[in-house]
Amino acid sequence: xxxxxxxxxxxxxxxxxxxxxxxxxxxxxxxxxxxxxxxxxxxxxxxxxxxxxxxxxxxxxxxxxxxxxxxxxxxxxxxxxxxxxxxxxxxxxxxxxxxxxxxxxxxxxxxxxxxxxxxxxxxxxxxxxxxxxxxxxxxxxxxxxxxxxxxxxxxxxxxxxxxxxxxxxxxxxxxxxxxxxxxxxxxxxxxxxxxxxxxxxxxxxxxxxxxxxxxxxxxxxxxxxxxxxxxxxxxxxxxxxxxxxxxxxxxxxxxxxxxxxxxxxxxxxxxxxxxxxxxxxxxxxxxxxxxxxxxxxxxxxxxxxxxxxxxxxxxxxxxxxxxxxxxxxxxxxxxxxxxxxxxxxxxxxxxxxxxxxxxxxxxxxxxxxxxxxxxxxxxxxxxxxxxxxxxxxxxxxxxxxxxxxxxxxxxxxxxxxxxxxxxxxxxxxxxxxxxxxxxxxxxxxxxxxxxxxxxxxxx
Numbered sequence: 001x002x003x004x005x006x007x008x009x010x011x012x013x014x015x016x017x018x019x020x021x022x023x024x025x026x027x028x029x030x031x032x033x034x035x036x037x038x039x040x041x042x043x044x045x046x047x048x049x050x051x052x053x054x055x056x057x058x059x060x061x062x063x064x065x066x067x068x069x070x071x072x073x074x075x076x077x078x079x080x081x082x083x084x085x086x087x088x089x090x091x092x093x094x095x096x097x098x099x100x101x102x103x104x105x106x107x108x109x110x111x112x113x114x115x116x117x118x119x120x121x122x123x124x125x126x127x128x129x130x131x132x133x134x135x136x137x138x139x140x141x142x143x144x145x146x147x148x149x150x151x152x153x154x155x156x157x158x159x160x161x162x163x164x165x166x167x168x169x170x171x172x173x174x175x176x177x178x179x180x181x182x183x184x185x186x187x188x189x190x191x192x193x194x195x196x197x198x199x200x201x202x203x204x205x206x207x208x209x210x211x212x213x214x215x216x217x218x219x220x221x222x223x224x225x226x227x228x229x230x231x232x233x234x235x236x237x238x239x240x241x242x243x244x245x246x247x248x249x250x251x252x253x254x255x256x257x258x259x260x261x262x263x264x265x266x267x268x269x270x271x272x273x274x275x276x277x278x279x280x281x282x283x284x285x286x287x288x289x290x291x292x293x294x295x296x297x298x299x300x301x302x303x304x305x306x307x308x309x310x311x312x313x314x315x316x317x318x319x320x321x322x323x324x325x326x327x328x329x330x331x332x333x334x335x336x337x338x339x340x341x342x343x344x345x346x347x348x349x350x351x352x353x354x355x356x357x358x359x360x361x362x363x364x365x366x367x368x369x370x371x372x373x374x375x376x377x378x379x380x381x382x383x384x385x386x387x388x389x390x391x392x393x394x395x396x397x398x399x400x401x402x403x404x405x406x407x408x409x410x411x412x413x414x415x416x417x418x419x420x421x422x423x424x425x426x427x428x429x430x431x432x433x434x435x436x437x438x439x440x441x442x443x444x445x446x447x448x449x450x451x452x453x454x455x456x457x458x459x
Contacts, residue, residue: 004138005448009130009441016130017113019049020440021106023088023122024115030066030089030156039152042088043067046150049126053133055148063160066152073132074145080175080377080454081145083412085404086125087154087181090117091429098431111437118435119426124180125150127421127440131447143455147174151404154181157201157364158403165407176377176454177408180443182398182420186267187436190385190446192378193418195296195397196405198331198368200341203361204229204348205324206308215317223355225323226308232351232358233303233325241286243301243329245347251334255297259395263292266394277424296397300330326363330399337365366403371415380457381417384449388442419450 009016028042029035043060046069050058055071066089074081093103093116101107103116113123128148135142149172151161165172184191206225213222236244243249255263270291274283285294294300308323310316329340345360352358371378373395382393398418405416421443427433 005134006445008134008138009444012134013441016441016444017437020113020123020126021115023126024106024113024117025104027093027104028089028117028152029092030153032092039066039089043069043150043152046088046129047071049129050148053129054136055132055146061164063153063164065156065160068152068161068164069148069150071148072146073136073142074147075141076143076145076455079144080457081147081173082451082454083147083149083172083174083177083408083414084128085149085151085177085179085408086128087121087151087158088117088125089152089155090120090122091155093431095431100432103431103433108437112434113437113440114432114434116433118433119183119422120428120433121154121181123435123440124421124443127180127443127447128178130444131451134444135448135451142451144451145174146451147172154402154404159364161404162407165404166411169411172412174412174414176414177405177412177416178447178450179402179405179416179418180420180447181402182400182418183422183424183426184420184439185394185396185424187423188389188391189267190389190391190393191420192373192381192385192393192395193398193420194373194378194395195333195370196366196368196402196418197296197299197397197399198335198337198406199328199364199366199401199403200331200337200344201326201328201363201365202341202344203324203326203363204232205322205359205361206352207322207357208355209319209321211321212318213321215319218319222319223353224319225356226306226320228353228356228358229306229308229323229325231353232348233327235351236327236347237301241284241300243299245301245340245343247343248299248329248340251336251339252299252332253334255293255397260290260293262395263290263296266292266396268292273424295399297332299332299335301327302330303327330401331368333368333370335368337367341365364403366401367406368401369405369409369416370397371418375415376457377415377454378417380453381419381450384446384453385419387449388446417450419446421446 050071058071
């Protein structure tokens with residue numbers, strides 16, 4: 001059926017692209033309340049397109065946060081069931097002035113589609129929908145059973161979908177989950193991601209005096225929450241980038257020598273990575289580890305923002321009564337998020353200067369995951385990618401976190417195939433996010449082949 005499916009995809013290229021553009025015009029920013037109507041529109045768009053692709057029992061599921069979208073096609077008895085996951089929410093587009101074209105007015109330049117959410121994750125998630133449509137229209141039926149679960153809170157922690165999966169394991173029962181929210185290692189190089197770092201994301205809230213104080217009248221006597229947070233955070237990481245939280249590295253599981261050897265064979269150019277992706281004077285990180293190992297298999301601590309005091313033009317000499325900072329830690333296999341959070345809270349308490357009260361708020365967590373590339377269902381994906389891109393598939397890990405992946409493994413007990421089609425320079429979460437259009441169409445082809453391969457795979 002592969003040739004017929006390829007023909008269908010090619011003959012519908014323009015329509016597929018126009019539909020994706022419409023999807024990308026919806027500013028479904030999940031973290032900002034003013035975009036609640038856009039979140040509703042995006043979820044309605046996904047539900048409509050699932051119905052158009054032939055899915056049944058399509059529903060928008062209300063949650064305490066943003067809606068989930070579910071649909072299924074269960075017309076292949078005796079064949080594997082695939083749970084397709086993605087998200088329709090996006091990050092805020094700020095700073096707007098750095099976008100070459102407006103973030104919610106999709107624009108094509110040099111074979112790339114530029115828009116917020118183009119790669120993360122609307123474009124990649126829509127690959128699954130169009131793959132289902134292609135197979136249904138060519139063959140009248142699908143080679144496997146499909147269930148879709150699309151969420152609207154991935155960019156703010158995914159609490160609603162995490163709860164839903166934990167409470168609806170029977171409804172979501174499947175043999176394998178498919179997630180396209182990762183990247184290929186290089187253009188044209190088929191890539192399967194087999195590991196993700198975990199996450200503990202916190203907010204430190206420091207309070208001092210009962211109200212803002214005049215720094216001339218009270219400076220030298222009143223505690224300053226901004227300075228206090230700076231002192232705490234400066235002691236959470238050593239000058240050689242080691243995290244200074246007692247017990248932080250106790251459970252770290254290093255990659256195997258075989259995995260490290262395979263990474264050494266990847267076409268990675270450190271100078272190009274610095275120049276084209278990072279853009280800083282130099283790279284930094286733990287001594288004694290290669291760049292890819294630091295990115296994929298070492299835990300880290302990062303600071304994402306400070307809030308407090310006077311931020312306007314000119315001068316206002318106040319000691320703020322309150323300040324906050326966002327701090328996260330990326331974790332690797334065997335590191336337990338609750339254990340790390342508890343150790344972090346103790347260290348913050350120990351480092352808090354006199355006169356201040358510092359609360360650690362937990363914003364989100366995710367466990368690290370690592371999958372075996374020899375699993376038959378992952379091998380079905382390898383074959384599909386190799387056939388589509390005409391090159392051997394490589395295995396990588398990703399430095400980011402997809403919280404739902406660990407939940408799928410724990411609650412549903414199934415392997416997760418991380419078959420992503422983004423590229424390292426897609427500028428996720430940054431201005432001028434893009435999606436390489438050949439990967440959109442090749443992704444549809446690869447997913448259809450994956451499902452066809454699964455239909456012939458035995459556990």
